[in-house]
Amino acid sequence: MIDSHAHGGPVGDLERRQGHDHDHTQSLRKTGRRSLVAVLVMLCVHMTIEIVGGYVSGSLGLLAHAAHMMTDAVAVGLALFAMWIAERPATITRTFGFYRAEVLVVLFNALALWVLASWILFEAYQRFNAHAAGHGHEVEGGLMLLVGSVGLVINSVSAWLLYRSSRHSINVEGAFWHIMADLFGSIAVVISGAIALFYDWDIVDPILSVFIATLILITSVRLAVKVFNVILQNVPRGLDMYRLCSALEEVEGVTLVHDVHAWTLTPGYEYFTAHVMIEPGYQGDTHLLLRRLKSIAHQDYGISHITIQLEQNASDCTEDHHVDHLEATEFAKA
Numbered sequence: 496m497i498d499s500h501a502h503g504g505p506v507g508d509l510e511r512r513q514g515h516d517h518d519h520t521q522s523l524r525k526t527g528r529r530s531l532v533a534v535l536v537m538l539c540v541h542m543t544i545e546i547v548g549g550y551v552s553g554s555l556g557l558l559a560h561a562a563h564m565m566t567d568a569v570a571v572g573l574a575l576f577a578m579w580i581a582e583r584p585a586t587i588t589r590t591f592g593f594y595r596a597e598v599l600v601v602l603f604n605a606l607a608l609w610v611l612a613s614w615i616l617f618e619a620y621q622r623f624n625a626h627a628a629g630h631g632h633e634v635e636g637g638l639m640l641l642v643g644s645v646g647l648v649i650n651s652v653s654a655w656l657l658y659r660s661s662r663h664s665i666n667v668e669g670a671f672w673h674i675m676a677d678l679f680g681s682i683a684v685v686i687s688g689a690i691a692l693f694y695d696w697d698i699v700d701p702i703l704s705v706f707i708a709t710l711i712l713i714t715s716v717r718l719a720v721k722v723f724n725v726i727l728q729n730v731p732r733g734l735d736m737y738r739l740c741s742a743l744e745e746v747e748g749v750t751l752v753h754d755v756h757a758w759t760l761t762p763g764y765e766y767f768t769a770h771v772m773i774e775p776g777y778q779g780d781t782h783l784l785l786r787r788l789k790s791i792a793h794q795d796y797g798i799s800h801i802t803i804q805l806e807q808n809a810s811d812c813t814e815d816h817h818v819d820h821l822e823a824t825e826f827a828k829a
Contacts (some may be wrong), residue, residue: 527660527667531575534653534670538568541649548642566611567673570604574666581761594761601669602722608673608715615708622701639688646681650674665721665762672714680707728758731765739796743769743788748777757798766800767792773805781805 542564549558577600585592653674661671683703690699730736740752751772759765771788773781785803792798 527657527664528575528578530656530660531571531578531667531670533656534674535568535571535575537649537653538564538571541646542568544645545642548638551638562611562614564677566604566607567670567677570600570607570673571670573600573604574670576600577666578664591760594764597664597666597761598722598725601665601718602726604669604673605715605719605722608711612708612711612715615704615711619701619704619708622704623698626698626701637688637692639684640692641688643681643684643688647678647685650678650681654678665725668721668762669718672718676707676710676714679710683707725759725761730757731759734765734796734798739767739792740769742791742795743771746784746787746791748773748779748784749788750774760800764800765798766802767796767798768802768804770804770806773807775807777807 542561545561545564546558549561574597577597580596581592581594583593654671657667657671657674661668683706687699687703724732734757736755736757739757740755743749743752749771752769753772754770755768757765757767773784777784785805788803789801792801792803
């Protein structure tokens with residue numbers, strides 16, 4: 496029985512590609528960090544403007560949006576902190592390092608958004624009741640329109656800054672969807688202010704507050720689902736395990752791929768492990784065979800962290816074999 500890890504063996508093309516991928520990932524993380532810092536500054540400015548504007552105008556929509564801004568600022572700050580702590584080196588007791596800190600921060604942010612949305616809905620309900628009882632709440636539409644327009648510009652710039660990095664970091668993605676919710680919220684505030692200014696219809700304010708709360712809930716649920724998939728160590732999204740195993744079994748000298756596992760440590764850090772049964776009395780170079788198998792997993796399926804164990808005798812393996820992909824493959828061929 497022969498063991499090999501993706502980081503072992505002589506330096507070759509695969510190792511150089513993996514090193515390049517690591518450098519590229521680090522470059523993307525630095526870009527994401529710079530974007531988060533810029534967005535944090537703009538969020539603080541925007542939040543201050545909306546708090547003052549909401550207090551002066553008496554707008555629940557502005558105050559609700561300002562509260563959302565505050566949670567966004569905290570979320571971005573936590574994301575930056577998680578990025579910093581994730582870069583601490585792994586140790587003998589924490590062999591995976593602190594990468595999962597980013598995942599935990601996103602989960603916390605999603606839960607905080609649920610609390611915030613509940614508060615906004617409760618306040619909107621109070622306004623609806625007051626309006627139904629004939630106790631209208633005067634809103635200064637002009638100020639709402641001005642502050643909402645400023646927020647629209649700030650959120651548009653922030654979303655543009657975060658868009659590229661959001662595809663490579665769950666932290667940045669979380670911040671991006673926060674900003675997108677804010678962007679639509681700013682549009683709602685602008686509409687509310689315009690209607691209050693020209694038609695004196697103050698009930699639109701709690702209506703659009705409900706709209707903002709709904710956007711927050713949709714965003715947070717999407718993030719929570721993605722985080723739960725990572726925590727439960729589900730197969731990375733987009734990775735077809737059946738095709739991967741079949742591709743490995745098509746390599747000359749390979750009989751069976753079993754005991755396969757694939758999971759995400761944090762987005763951008765995917766892992767794959769497998770036991771590979773080779774033909775009895777295989778006369779080829781096992782090191783070259785391993786390099787070929789790892790090259791397929793890395794080049795064709797985008798996995799950088801690979802551990803493959805070669806076996807020549809099934810009796811030496813006591814793990815769960817996970818060979819249902821063979822049945823699926825045969826069914827596809829039928």
